[in-house]
Amino acid sequence: MEKDIIIRLDHLSKTYDDVKVLDDVSLDIRRGEFVTLLGPSGCGKTTLLRLIAGFATPTSGCVYMEGEDISGVPPFKRPLNTVFQRYALFPHLDVYDNVAFGLKLQKLPSEVIDEKVRKVLKLVSMTGYEDRDVDSLSGGQQQRVAIARAIVNQPKVLLLDEPLAALDLKMRKDMQIELKEMHRELGITFIYVTHDQEEALTLSDTIVVLNDGHIQQIGTPTDIYNEPQNPFVADFIGESNILDAVMVHDRLVRFAGHEFECVDEGFGENNPVDVVIRPEDIYIMNTRLEVAQLTGTVKSCIFKGVHYEMFVETGDGYELMVQDYNAFEPGSQVGLIVKPQDIQVMHKDCTANVFEGEMKAEDKVQILGGVFDCLPVEGVKAGDKVRVEFAFDKVDLRDEASEGSLEGTVGLLLYKGDHYHLGITISRGCYIYVDTNDIWDKNDLVGIRVAPEDIKITPVTETDSAAPASSGND
Numbered sequence: 512m513e514k515d516i517i518i519r520l521d522h523l524s525k526t527y528d529d530v531k532v533l534d535d536v537s538l539d540i541r542r543g544e545f546v547t548l549l550g551p552s553g554c555g556k557t558t559l560l561r562l563i564a565g566f567a568t569p570t571s572g573c574v575y576m577e578g579e580d581i582s583g584v585p586p587f588k589r590p591l592n593t594v595f596q597r598y599a600l601f602p603h604l605d606v607y608d609n610v611a612f613g614l615k616l617q618k619l620p621s622e623v624i625d626e627k628v629r630k631v632l633k634l635v636s637m638t639g640y641e642d643r644d645v646d647s648l649s650g651g652q653q654q655r656v657a658i659a660r661a662i663v664n665q666p667k668v669l670l671l672d673e674p675l676a677a678l679d680l681k682m683r684k685d686m687q688i689e690l691k692e693m694h695r696e697l698g699i700t701f702i703y704v705t706h707d708q709e710e711a712l713t714l715s716d717t718i719v720v721l722n723d724g725h726i727q728q729i730g731t732p733t734d735i736y737n738e739p740q741n742p743f744v745a746d747f748i749g750e751s752n753i754l755d756a757v758m759v760h761d762r763l764v765r766f767a768g769h770e771f772e773c774v775d776e777g778f779g780e781n782n783p784v785d786v787v788i789r790p791e792d793i794y795i796m797n798t799r800l801e802v803a804q805l806t807g808t809v810k811s812c813i814f815k816g817v818h819y820e821m822f823v824e825t826g827d828g829y830e831l832m833v834q835d836y837n838a839f840e841p842g843s844q845v846g847l848i849v850k851p852q853d854i855q856v857m858h859k860d861c862t863a864n865v866f867e868g869e870m871k872a873e874d875k876v877q878i879l880g881g882v883f884d885c886l887p888v889e890g891v892k893a894g895d896k897v898r899v900e901f902a903f904d905k906v907d908l909r910d911e912a913s914e915g916s917l918e919g920t921v922g923l924l925l926y927k928g929d930h931y932h933l934g935i936t937i938s939r940g941c942y943i944y945v946d947t948n949d950i951w952d953k954n955d956l957v958g959i960r961v962a963p964e965d966i967k968i969t970p971v972t973e974t975d976s977a978a979p980a981s982s983g984n985d
Contacts, residue, residue: 517542517667517700518563532558534724534732535572540717545694545701547711550721551747556694556704557672559721563702564593564670576668576794592661600645600656607641610659617664631659647907651682657728668700675710687713709725709746712736722742723940736789741857742932745787746765746925751763752793752831754928756786764856768827769804771849775856782797785857790820790832792853796846802845807831807911809839823847829928864906864943867971868899876968879937881917881959885966898969903932903946905965914974915958919943921951921967935959 518540525533533555540546548556562574565586581589583591600609607628614624632638632929635655645653656675672691675683693713694701711718712732720727720735721744728740739745742753750836756766758778764771766786778784786880800806807825819838824830831847839845868878873887878899881984891897912918922942923934933951934942943959951957 512542513539513540515647518702518899519575520563521573523562523574524569525555526570527630527814532724532939533562533569534940536724536726537572538719538726538729539651540700540702543700544937545691545703545716546842547703547715547718548721549705549708549711549718549747550727551706554721555724556706556721558820558839560593560670560672560704563668564591565589566593578707584882590663590957591670592666593672594654594657594661594674595638596673600653600660602646604645605641606637606643606645606648606656606790607767609645611654612660613664625950627663628659629664629683632645634662634696635644635659636689642765648941649682649684650678650699654678654686655689658690662693662697662699663762666699669697669700669705670680671701673704673706676705676707683710692934712748720747725940738855739787739857741860742785742787743923745785745855745857750790750832750834751789752790752928754786754788754829755859756784758782758784758856762855764852767825767829767831768845771804771808771854773856774851774852775854778856778858783862784861785859787857788831788849788853790834791818792849793831793833794848795821795823795837795839800844800846801960803848805831805847805960807845807847809841809845810985812838812841814838830926831928861944863900863902866899868897868968870895870897870968874963876966878946879917879941879943881915883916883961883962883966885965885968888968888970889968896971898971900967900969901961903944906935906943906947907960907962908933908945908949908951909960910945911954912958915960917956917959919959921953921955921957924951924953972984 516539523533523536529695548559550556558611562569565584566763569582573580614627625873635658636656642709645656671768675686678686687710687721718732718735719729722743728735728744729897735748745751747751754766758764759770760780761775761776762771766785788813807823809822810822812819812821818834818836821833821839822830823833832910866878868876870891870893871877871882872893873884876885876899909915918936918938920935921933925932930948933945935945935957937943
């Protein structure tokens, strides 16, 4: 193991009640780094932190610290401390004794304890509060005390589980600055959990984006924002225009009915891809429209404090979000220009749903626990294992789950400029993807139907590998 790697997570998985919360996660964390685990609720980030802290044991895989396997080491024997969202201060102790608690357990001399406590209270801007009852402090002050108590023992790693979530917006932003300064002064490794994208971009040296128990991308804040590796990351981190596209050839991509020069290479020729364009990277104008790459009509214009956010409908029926310091009134005819370096091309993992199924009759196939009507296939009989495939735009969603052959909830929801791309969660990490013009909300319970003529059935042998379910990285 490299000397500058302080923590290594090696093929880590965790299962609760037959639900895999983390699935084969591997990650190296370097000494002195500020690493943020970022993702939506239920993505596995807190479970990952608990495995590092020792509050949970992995189902499989190992946690290494400085080259030593600590997977079975109890939390109090690990050279790290955790700061929780709920502070966990002792209400019967004052500020000083809360911070000194761990030092007193070590039976250090009183003069050493006093020196260390006063030093960390100064670091967290709490000098003069030593005798205060912790219940009399504000939320921000209590969080400072919790951080002081965690760092006074000089841990090699500080774990922070959404420590600012309970604070108001202004206090949260102030504490972000203070945490960044503390990290710089202490020089220890910080591992920080949050679902707040702006917080992650502000604080981190490295961001680890998780979803459904898998790492989606690891990179610097700049890399994560400017070079997302898949639509989930692009949509989760900031505002994005995510569009279906075709890579004509190197440095030329087609989307929204037009061809655009770009800087990406290696995607082949005439291959389906996704493109991401940040709304602040679209130049909008209402003069010299003939030089614009796209023209359209402003549908809405909202002042966001620093900029105006506008939706522009192009002549080809696409709707793009644009952010600009100047306002263009609804109904205005405008031109749009995108520079090649502002077009991010991403691989499209798949263009159809592909599953492993079993024939229940010559005209019925079971996938993911649901039975769908299908057309008979020559040579395929009941009990045979088959490969089942259907296109995204052939899936029909119903308001009543009972009206479908299968039910699920809307998980992934992306607007692709002229339609919505949905990931219907059947079980954790298992999706059926849908392209639709209908409007749905996340967590809507839906029924899933596919017409028999739109289901492609292919026989499989024991050596064939049909995908059990679409992944969450589409």
